[in-house]
Amino acid sequence: MRSLFDFHGGVKPDYHKEASAQQPIAVAPAPTFLVVPLHQSIGGMPRPLVAAGEQVRKGQRIGAADGNLSAAVHAPVSGTVTAVEMRRMPHPSGLFALCVVIENDGREVWIERQPFDIHAHSAEQTRAYLRDAGIVGLGGAVFPSHLKLAPGKAGKLDALVINGAECEPFITCDDMLMRERAAGIVRGIQIMRELLLPTRVLIGIEDNKPQAIAAMQAACAGLSGIEVIAVPTRYPAGGAKQLIRALTGIEVPHGKRSTDYGVQCFNVGTAHAIHAAIDLGQPLISRIITVAGNVESPRNYDVLIGTPMREVLALAQPLPDTDRLIMGGPMMGVAMPGDEVPVVKATNCILAGSKNLFPPPPPEMPCIRCGDCAKVCPADLQPFELYWYARARIFGKTQEYHLFDCIECGCCAYVCPSHIPLVDYYRFAKSEIWARETEKEAADRAREHHEFRQQREERDKQEKSARLAAKTAAGRERAAAALASVTQTEAAPSPATEARKALIAAALERTRAQQVTPANTTDLAPEQQAEIAAIEARRAEIREQARPHLPPDN
Amino acid sequence: MHNSPYLLKPASVQSVMLRVLAALLPGLAAYVGFFGMAILVQIALASATALAAEALILKLRDKPILLFLGDGSALVTAWLIALSLPPLVPWWLTVLAVVLAIVVAKHLYGGLGQNPFNPAMVAFALMIVAYPQLMSRWPAPGAADFATQWQMISGAAVAGLDALTSATPLDALRTALHTAGSGASVASAISAAQGSTFGQFAGRGWEWVAGGYLLGGLWLLQQRIISWHLPLAFLATLTLLAGMAHWIDGQHFAEPLFHLFGGGAMLAAFFIITDPVSAATTPRGKLIFAAGIALITWIIRSFGAYPDGIAFGVLLMNIAVPLIDRATQPPVFGHKDSAHRDFDHGGPS
Ligand code: SF4
Ligand code: SF4
Numbered sequence: 001m002r003s004l005f006d007f008h009g010g011v012k013p014d015y016h017k018e019a020s021a022q023q024p025i026a027v028a029p030a031p032t033f034l035v036v037p038l039h040q041s042i043g044g045m046p047r048p049l050v051a052a053g054e055q056v057r058k059g060q061r062i063g064a065a066d067g068n069l070s071a072a073v074h075a076p077v078s079g080t081v082t083a084v085e086m087r088r089m090p091h092p093s094g095l096f097a098l099c100v101v102i103e104n105d106g107r108e109v110w111i112e113r114q115p116f117d118i119h120a121h122s123a124e125q126t127r128a129y130l131r132d133a134g135i136v137g138l139g140g141a142v143f144p145s146h147l148k149l150a151p152g153k154a155g156k157l158d159a160l161v162i163n164g165a166e167c168e169p170f171i172t173c174d175d176m177l178m179r180e181r182a183a184g185i186v187r188g189i190q191i192m193r194e195l196l197l198p199t200r201v202l203i204g205i206e207d208n209k210p211q212a213i214a215a216m217q218a219a220c221a222g223l224s225g226i227e228v229i230a231v232p233t234r235y236p237a238g239g240a241k242q243l244i245r246a247l248t249g250i251e252v253p254h255g256k257r258s259t260d261y262g263v264q265c266f267n268v269g270t271a272h273a274i275h276a277a278i279d280l281g282q283p284l285i286s287r288i289i290t291v292a293g294n295v296e297s298p299r300n301y302d303v304l305i306g307t308p309m310r311e312v313l314a315l316a317q318p319l320p321d322t323d324r325l326i327m328g329g330p331m332m333g334v335a336m337p338g339d340e341v342p343v344v345k346a347t348n349c350i351l352a353g354s355k356n357l358f359p360p361p362p363p364e365m366p367c368i369r370c371g372d373c374a375k376v377c378p379a380d381l382q383p384f385e386l387y388w389y390a391r392a393r394i395f396g397k398t399q400e401y402h403l404f405d406c407i408e409c410g411c412c413a414y415v416c417p418s419h420i421p422l423v424d425y426y427r428f429a430k431s432e433i434w435a436r437e438t439e440k441e442a443a444d445r446a447r448e449h450h451e452f453r454q455q456r457e458e459r460d461k462q463e464k465s466a467r468l469a470a471k472t473a474a475g476r477e478r479a480a481a482a483l484a485s486v487t488q489t490e491a492a493p494s495p496a497t498e499a500r501k502a503l504i505a506a507a508l509e510r511t512r513a514q515q516v517t518p519a520n521t522t523d524l525a526p527e528q529q530a531e532i533a534a535i536e537a538r539r540a541e542i543r544e545q546a547r548p549h550l551p552p553d554n
Numbered sequence: 555m556h557n558s559p560y561l562l563k564p565a566s567v568q569s570v571m572l573r574v575l576a577a578l579l580p581g582l583a584a585y586v587g588f589f590g591m592a593i594l595v596q597i598a599l600a601s602a603t604a605l606a607a608e609a610l611i612l613k614l615r616d617k618p619i620l621l622f623l624g625d626g627s628a629l630v631t632a633w634l635i636a637l638s639l640p641p642l643v644p645w646w647l648t649v650l651a652v653v654l655a656i657v658v659a660k661h662l663y664g665g666l667g668q669n670p671f672n673p674a675m676v677a678f679a680l681m682i683v684a685y686p687q688l689m690s691r692w693p694a695p696g697a698a699d700f701a702t703q704w705q706m707i708s709g710a711a712v713a714g715l716d717a718l719t720s721a722t723p724l725d726a727l728r729t730a731l732h733t734a735g736s737g738a739s740v741a742s743a744i745s746a747a748q749g750s751t752f753g754q755f756a757g758r759g760w761e762w763v764a765g766g767y768l769l770g771g772l773w774l775l776q777q778r779i780i781s782w783h784l785p786l787a788f789l790a791t792l793t794l795l796a797g798m799a800h801w802i803d804g805q806h807f808a809e810p811l812f813h814l815f816g817g818g819a820m821l822a823a824f825f826i827i828t829d830p831v832s833a834a835t836t837p838r839g840k841l842i843f844a845a846g847i848a849l850i851t852w853i854i855r856s857f858g859a860y861p862d863g864i865a866f867g868v869l870l871m872n873i874a875v876p877l878i879d880r881a882t883q884p885p886v887f888g889h890k891d892s893a894h895r896d897f898d899h900g901g902p903s
Contacts, residue, residue, distance in 0.1 A: 007887075011563070013561045013563070169561065241887065241888070251887055251890065252888055253887070253888030253889055254887075254888060256888070326558070326560065328558075330558065330559060330560040330561045331558060331560075331561060332559070333558050333560070334557075334558065335557065353560065357560075358560035358561070360556055361556060362566065363621055365567050365621075365622075365625060365667075366665065366666045366668065368567060368570075368627075368666065368667045368830050368831055369667065369830045369831050369833075369835055370570070370830040371781070371830065371835050372565075374835065374836075375781075378887065379886060379887040380884055380885065380886050380887045381886060381887075382835070382836070382884075384835070401883075402886045402889075405886050405887060405888070410558055410559030413562070414559050414561060414562055415563050415565060416565070417565040417566050417567050417569070417570055418567055418667075419562065419566070421556060421557065423558065423559065424556075424557055427557075
């Protein structure tokens, strides 16, 4: 038994996992209409490759990656594109985004599927292939995987960490995937190894999943350099940073690339998706989802991306008092704006909630500085200090106390005896800071843009006037020379200089006049404006949610 | 509708406070056993006053009365004041102390969670400065029946007061050392009063009360309501200082056990300096905070004008809490090495 490192803090909520792990993964029936959002990963917004009325085949690329920080999206079924339009997203603010709506013809006509021979291609080509197969992190972060499959500054990787910890209560999709498709996961890991050349592979699984551990061990039998490690069950052991710390002792700071520290971490679902893309030629068009919570028969389903959540939920028979849908687990999940929103690559769980299952917290009391929150914070923060400054809107201080190192795991709010919705305060503070930074950036960009144009105009004018003045001066000089031969005139300021001075003064005047109007955001590209609008929407919504807890503005 | 996390641990301020009260029971039982029912009267009086004062202020401040009364924090303050004051003080002194604690030390600073000073210790310090005479009304073990104690509390004149009250061990030691001049020693003072004031290793009766607090405190540790940093740093520092002084000059300095069990040290270690609101919050900060209180306590006990210095130690260290907390922020995940590098900047490598 290897010795494990420990991460600070963590909590042990009731896990509620047994119910959904009783039955094997079932394939959810394909719906008649699928709504596939184009933007399903961190990074750029893929551009649509299809238009309304077009026929698509199953697995056909319908959105192309926008630059390298992006991943493609594909048609999950064969059928007809009925629209490319704005639809509501599975996002708590209910924002709308561009989606491809496909009517399923039920014929399952695939694109031509070809295994991809990584040995016949360069690493760069393999990464491009994975990007175009739409592979993103399936643990919930949906970061494009191809970008994580390149060695970092260190040049070589000490440990490739495979995350099968799955610490969120209720969720068992990774557990079931490991039990049923261990061989595929291990194949995916072997592909990653070829790209990353890690010294060792560590598969971390919480010790409450003995069957998954056994299945993975069996699948790894005979392979060298791969180790399946049971980690103690404690939320959030499945946080990438926490798992890396537990298995290797390495702490990757916030905002740093883990490869630079010699480690990289992938979810087991991602490993399986990589296997499907490389070995079977199948792009990422479905994923395993746990349907649990306030339902009659919780279970895991293999669901096509774009399926309305309502239809997936119906399979598990929600109880009549269900009053909300949560995407993700009860600790970090987000409430859905409606049940028609589509399943996306980030959807690992659809959790039905009710007043009984997730009762509203008792009234919020003042913080008594008991420090319980600090004891459980896996990021080693002082949550009550963050709370104090976020509440007082002293955002600079929240950053001093490392607000952005907070992973929003919810441990602090879980234990707080004063029932303070601490994470709401951190979301609020973060969104305010982001909004301010975006505003400032936008303003800076606009100002730069504006100043540049002015400089150019001014330069053009000066050049023109100089040419003009030179011409006039040349004429006058001739006349003057003639005059001078008669009378010795005293030296007068050159008219050329005079003209230039006047022009510069006028230009300065104009500049001053224009600068009175504050630098604004009108010079921004439409995407930038859209981005700002989205942030504004999210901000407004967080403000709305935080309002009951916050002291009035003044 | 609220946001994640949707699961909450069944914890509340109320359950914390109730368990603190429960942890006081062993010490209280010993108290009643050795010194009679007076302390129960004082606790009842303090509790009623605290609840009334709290309710009134909450109403004035337009806060939900039942919610905040139910949190139990006022009761804890009341009990700690009653257990800190001599049990034979007249009723109005207890009432005054509790009102000052709740109204001034707690609510004028903003109420629950906002007070920089420990309310019970503010009240205790004010009382000992204002009424030093009354504040020495400690009962002699088993000396007075309940009727006489009741008379004293109700403010009636009581004949033979001196016979009924007794110096606490700390008091007795101080008086002996002060009056007898340089010739006296700790040993002679203690042996002179043996049997009445002093017990096995500290005060008669008091050592049992302190033992009860220790027991309750250990239970609070086990319940994870308090962390070990504060009591351990406090008791260890006190032991170390007393031990060193006693080793250097055994004639004039009492031994560590006496310090630990002879005054309010156990009550302070587990129940008073552990008040979360006014104490330091970081692990290292707690060690510094508690050690500082122990140092001030020992200095006042050994050289000062008051018999016990805990209240002043707590209040002085309360002032330093923001500073201590800021200076002892633990390193954040992933920043541990860089914290070291920052620290090492400029030093020879
Ligand atoms: S757990 Fe709650 S009451 Fe305790 S210090 Fe943290 S925020 Fe304050
Ligand atoms: S939500 Fe943030 S502050 Fe709270 S415990 Fe998690 S990381 Fe720490």
